[in-house]
Amino acid sequence: MLTIGVIGAGRIGQLHVNYLKNNKDVRIKWISDLNCDKMDAWIKECSIENKTKNHMDIINDSEVEAIIICSPTDTHVDIIKSACAAGKHIFCEKPISLSIKESEEALDAVKKSNVKLQMGFNRRFDSNFKQLQQSITNGDLGEIQTLRITSRDPEPPPIDYIKRSGGLFMDMSIHDFDMARYLMQSEITEVFAVGGALVNPEISQYDDIDTAIITLKFESGALAVIENCRRSVYGYDQRIEVLGENGLITVDNAQSSTLTFHKATGISTENPPYFFLERYSEAYKIEMDQFLDAIVNDKEVSCTIEDGYNAQKIAIKCKESLDEQQTKAL
Amino acid sequence: MLTIGVIGAGRIGQLHVNYLKNNKDVRIKWISDLNCDKMDAWIKECSIENKTKNHMDIINDSEVEAIIICSPTDTHVDIIKSACAAGKHIFCEKPISLSIKESEEALDAVKKSNVKLQMGFNRRFDSNFKQLQQSITNGDLGEIQTLRITSRDPEPPPIDYIKRSGGLFMDMSIHDFDMARYLMQSEITEVFAVGGALVNPEISQYDDIDTAIITLKFESGALAVIENCRRSVYGYDQRIEVLGENGLITVDNAQSSTLTFHKATGISTENPPYFFLERYSEAYKIEMDQFLDAIVNDKEVSCTIEDGYNAQKIAIKCKESLDEQQTKAL
């Protein structure tokens, strides 16, 4: 029985709790959230033992072995440092922080401790992308020339979210940077980014964009392109293609159903799952299972704070490239 | 908390238990199986409280509220009658029996009792087929002309299974007969069947076939064709098409992954799920949830013993049609 505490009960915190509550080997001793007073029904339904507005109550509880960080980004580094000091294992949603310096402090804290920290790059745990990664690693495609990641959200978030998001690269593309590193198993050496506020011009007032095309170069010489947009009205667009000497592997969007309608006006199918909660519902479970397994069986986590740090650095270089209209080296 | 007992711990009995063991509102008090002595590890893992070789131990236990019948077909009717007498709700795998007379006894027993009996026609609970059924019922297709069901197993069962199976129509096509009735919401009035032992000629020694084409006529005037085969080396083939005045709806096989390989030799994807356990894993969960919900909330079951009885009658008429080479009325 593993005793845990969850910090942050927003959309993603609730998602993790709703899965963990069915795990007979996990005891959810704590939830911390500033709004936890309004969550009594849900807290009871999930058999969470205690609630608090102060996450330090969790970190200071000697029974707690691991924490799940789902609170706002600007709280991550302090929590990580405290948890490391207290010897609690950590699952942390992305990004580590919006500042390289702060992330380095977190990285340092984890290195000096014995705690395991797993970053919440959920897409690595999607069975299709995992299969692609294995196919590349197995050499099915031979040497790789180009990788293409299409990643589009169905609709832009509210402007209030944009303001605190760290920008498109840090908030949205960061998943794609991690995916690129994960698939290619090679470090990124150069980036170039172009973009614009093409969906909602208001976004440009906050020094941000909603549409981007990002070009990456890997140590291996291979190239990648990431295509991001905050709006794809047909649903969450999550596709990948990899070209190698032996051919091409494409990973298409998941189907919502296997029905096809053939009418006088044409042939149609349903859109893919609308957004990340639906699309990656299985991946979220697998990433959590692997985190628990890493703790219980003392294994390496499959997605480290270094992975989070590297993805963050790439995001920062992309913003510089966008502003300066030139290639930026890492 | 609902207290249940499971009768029969073969492949399908284990499947149900493995799902039910995670339901906090269900207490699995009993498992009965002639081989239960060899199952201690699994029984413990599933927190089943008692084991027995005699299913009457379950039926006689006053705490038990419902039973799941997964034992061989020739035991079903006796168990149903006993359970009805004891007032236990029943989930029963198909078919009810191989004899119309015996099934009528079971039907009678259920009618005279207050127990709910749900037949295990799992495919009704597949989200795609359910969506199709709703689309037909909503009138999306207008009046229906023809229904086509393709249903093929990846490989023939052992001859020993064939001998006890009741024949292709009773063992395999019975799912398709139920699906046809479920989708069309209209009774079948005539059947015609042709077939042969085209995969394994040895099967013909047991007055059975492994390949069949079955034509059905509905009260509504609509027609249907069912194509069955005991071997489709590319995996479990489960497709449906419905033609109506407004067009056609096709339900294709489920994907195993969203990867496509483009090589010098061609473009390829993975086969569909290999067999029913993989293909209908979600449907099995939904049917069980609905059975439990029907008991706890005193609702109608979604698939009745009459449905089981009707499908069985169709199977018997198909065998007569095959033997006599003519249409048989129901």
Add this chain to the structure above:
Amino acid sequence: MLTIGVIGAGRIGQLHVNYLKNNKDVRIKWISDLNCDKMDAWIKECSIENKTKNHMDIINDSEVEAIIICSPTDTHVDIIKSACAAGKHIFCEKPISLSIKESEEALDAVKKSNVKLQMGFNRRFDSNFKQLQQSITNGDLGEIQTLRITSRDPEPPPIDYIKRSGGLFMDMSIHDFDMARYLMQSEITEVFAVGGALVNPEISQYDDIDTAIITLKFESGALAVIENCRRSVYGYDQRIEVLGENGLITVDNAQSSTLTFHKATGISTENPPYFFLERYSEAYKIEMDQFLDAIVNDKEVSCTIEDGYNAQKIAIKCKESLDEQQTKAL
């Protein structure tokens, strides 16, 4: 230079002429049609040298080497007999006639002559179905268990056409009977047919149906099902599937374009080609090229009068089966 005459300038006669007019090695000396007076512009555009209302003018012309019969079915046998007597090679649209006795006279006339007669079963010349036929013949699928032909017209013809059509089996399914024989390279030994006037009940007044499911048995033991309907509002539905010991080959409808629209309401593509002129435009050219090649280079025709006769017999047996509700042997 091959000198030909075309008998009948309806839709299909014009199609053949419009193709042949571009062939520098073909001289279209004659067109015969009862309405040829209204066709002067088209006759000139196609450089047809002479027009007549009497096809015997063509058959009696010693320069004419071959004729293309596109006139109404009830004229075919007389024309074939005259052409055989005059030593003219014959391309004849299906069916030979509506009467077995008359078709046997035509068959006899051809056998006793030295003329080549090619039946207009255009679908044999479709590149996809040809590839399927070769795949089956090559043994790619191993032994065949079942063949499925889906063949649906976009909309029913006028009642006036129905009256003279010879009925669904003779008019429409006959193409599928020929395709079944062509693909399987095995003779059909038994048929069973069920059907109804489900699209337009008025059709039943003329002892005809508009929807049918036909089951066939081959000498090889293999089975087939043909699904016909006079209405598929999504376009001309022409699909085939063949199941064998090594797997399944499906031949899907041809695409009208490679565009896919992804909108908020779903993902859609265009319907397949609307009807046979569009769908088989290439096949019509290939069949005519092969007919000319057979004459010029003294080769066997690829689709004989025996093929036409066999398909006609199957059509007749299907009507008997439909009426008598039992299997009919051939």
Add this chain to the structure above:
Amino acid sequence: MLTIGVIGAGRIGQLHVNYLKNNKDVRIKWISDLNCDKMDAWIKECSIENKTKNHMDIINDSEVEAIIICSPTDTHVDIIKSACAAGKHIFCEKPISLSIKESEEALDAVKKSNVKLQMGFNRRFDSNFKQLQQSITNGDLGEIQTLRITSRDPEPPPIDYIKRSGGLFMDMSIHDFDMARYLMQSEITEVFAVGGALVNPEISQYDDIDTAIITLKFESGALAVIENCRRSVYGYDQRIEVLGENGLITVDNAQSSTLTFHKATGISTENPPYFFLERYSEAYKIEMDQFLDAIVNDKEVSCTIEDGYNAQKIAIKCKESLDEQQTKAL
């Protein structure tokens, strides 16, 4: 009857002649090629009246009304200038030249003359891309955010070809630059290119690359990415996607057949057409028909020398961007 001469009888010259020879309204009076002595059989088969090694024989022939330029790129400008002076209409394969200055001379010559010049950007005439262009122009997608062009050759050309090709951007991507302008109906204002000799490192010795990712910005603010590679072992990869406010349109590769094989090892279809001659066979015919129609009916050509000049300028800017690792404005 239009009298023409064809300059250059390589692969593409022969393609055009083989189509034009069947046009009854075209007289191919001349072919010029340095190797024409070895082509007598083909010249006769195509009913070409005269052959020469000197294209000026064609331009000086007062009967000739139009010329088709399929000779090596370094001959184009001189031929264009001579043809303009002689008042001959011109169909010219891409690119105009490898030098901006020379192309401007050609542009100038055309402007000052009354001749029509159509550039051989064949892809504009593909029915699928034309349909896409119309869909964009009709506003089906609303405002456009991003365009993606995938364009890959099945295998790299010989090194000798590379040396004379003008480089990847001028030889291969130029088609994509034209397609981008054609689809978006907006001028390109900025380019960025990254690339490498990832398929054949020897290519780098000739200051060239075989793999590129090119980012474009349009006047409209929209973005585009072009992905080029000299090797896609699965066939000629020619796909386009356009994202707009109302959704996404994808144009997939053309099918070679409609057969799908379902085997124990997976589901497979054939690769797309292997290379441009197969893929664009219809487009080549349509572009030539439109050129002839423009002359005969005095219409505007659908692809002008300005289009050729603009595409060439983009190619040159891409090479600069690649070398300087920064955005280049046009």
